[in-house]
Amino acid sequence: MTQRTEIESTLNTLLEVERFRDYGPNGLQVEGKSEVHKIVSGVTASRALIDAAIEAHADAIVVHHGLFWKGHDGRVTGWLKQRLERLLAHQINLFAYHLPLDAHPEFGNNAQFGARLKLVADARFGDQDIGFIGAPAQALTVAALGALLQYRLGRAPTVVEGDGRPIRRVAWCTGGAQGYFEAAIAAGADAYITGEISEPQAHYARETGVAFFACGHHASERFGAPALAAHVAAKFGIEHQFIDIDNPA
Structure with a gap:
């Protein structure tokens, strides 16, 4: 097992999140279990990906497109409420990295x-x-x-x-x-x-x-999140699974 704080520190340091001006927060967006045994990666923190991560018994999700963006008015209703309630009910950590993940010279x-x-x-x-x-x-x-x-x-x-x-x-x-x-x-x-x-x-x-x-x-953009998550999973000796939720866009 690995502590959530260790994974968060490793990801933030590796991706140099502090040097980017971005459209939303990079890093841990939803706090879940303190101990992580399995990471699921995907492109977007959609309800379908969250449901698949629950089915896969994941403790953490790593994505490129997270839940929170500039311009959001802060209300937790509709699709956002549905995604958040699943993450919180199953205590799944959500890590999201936008521009830092685009830019990384190896895993981006x-x-x-x-x-x-x-x-x-x-x-x-x-x-x-x-x-x-x-x-x-x-x-x-x-x-x-x-x-x-x-x-x-x-x-x-x-x-x-x-x-x-x-x-x-x-x-x-x-x-x-x-x-x-x-x-x-x-x-x-x-x-x-x-x-x-x-x-x-x-x-x-x-x-x-x-x-x-x-x-x-x-x-x-299907390649950065799984490469990053696989690297971190290997570093800490925990399980990783990439789940690709098809999107025609």
């Missing part, structure tokens, strides 16, 4: 995503250096990169092709990071990969020639 979403594409970042870009940029082993076509993404993620990305140039520099930032596209262009990318696309990005791709790939918010 971007590092783990890049590893699956055999991309190694040699520079960072964007606000708080969240975005990664690097060179593939050899130049890729737009079609080849799109096929690789579909193979690795199990879904076809939305692609705006740009001018069809060979892709020698790839920038990426998982999740809802379409707003980093201009910074990726300025950093010298031939292609940018993220989770979502909004209206402006198609025009930027066509006008600058830089290809844009939107892979799905959830699909692109």
Whole structure:
């Protein structure tokens, strides 16, 4: 068994949570049992994930998307009440890490995503250096990169092709990071990969020639939380299970 406080301290130190300006609290969001025997990891602290963690007899959950965000008015009603009452009734600790998990050079979403594409970042870009940029082993076509993404993620990305140039520099930032596209262009990318696309990005791709790939918010962020939780579980000799709650977004 491991003390909750040991896990919390390890996670917070590893992810350097204090150096990030974020949209919500990072770290322990809901306090549960003081002793942890099993960790479940997932992308989002949804009711489905919490129910699956209860079924798996977990004492702690590690996620990327937690329960509390800036702008929430503080009332515990509806979906929030339903999630919280399950966590509290079963004394399950909830740990959530947003931007710190995106940025971590080994266990983060971007590092783990890049590893699956055999991309190694040699520079960072964007606000708080969240975005990664690097060179593939050899130049890729737009079609080849799109096929690789579909193979690795199990879904076809939305692609705006740009001018069809060979892709020698790839920038990426998982999740809802379409707003980093201009910074990726300025950093010298031939292609940018993220989770979502909004209206402006198609025009930027066509006008600058830089290809844009939107892979799905959830699909692109399935790798950081389980890598982080597996590392901590191995460190303390406790059980870990990743539970992927499907999401079309």
